[in-house]
Amino acid sequence: MIKGIGVDIVDLARFNRAITRTPALLARLFTESERGLPMHSLAARFAAKEAFIKALGGSDGVSWQNVEVVASAAGDPGFALHGVLAESVAARGIASLHLSMTHDAGVACAFVVAEGGAS
Template identity: 70%
Template sequence: MIAGIGVDVVDLARFSRAIERTPRLRERLFTEAERRLPVHSLAARFAAKEALIKALGGSEGVRWHDMEIVADGEGDPGFVLHNVVERDARARGIANIHVSMTHDAGVAMAFVVTERADRG
């Protein structure tokens, strides 16, 4: 059963300027593994993290490092949750998180669907 849906869009040029102006932004928003990626991939991950917050219904107590985008064995993106976000998702009965990210024509976008376990 779908528990929440979130979507977010990031302007690549604006995001790139922000990263250039404030180099510590990479450290603040992304885990060590994520930081090594090119800016367009970081923008898509930022959009995914924002979309997850929306799908979960809020950001109280959330830290950016509590949400990490990783690739599964087939190269598809997924979330690894930590700390507050992990506890919040568990408390809401979230069993699965689906994420899709893209970047093209100066925009990065992500779509997230959270799913509760079927209680039937």
């Protein structure tokens, strides 16, 4: 059963300007392993984290550092949840998260589906 969906879109030029103007955003928004990626990949990950929050129905208990976008062994994007966030997500009845990301034509976009058992 779908527990929530979320979508977000990021303007790449605007995102790049924000990071250039305020470099401390990198450490605030991304885990250490994410920070070395190209700007378009960071923008897609930011969109993914925003879409994740929307799929949860709000940001209560969510820290930017506790949600990390990772690739599976097959290369598919997904989330690694750190700290108490994994427990918080499970408490909401969410058993799995599905993520799709893209970047093209000056934008990055992400879509998240939160799935769980019947309520």
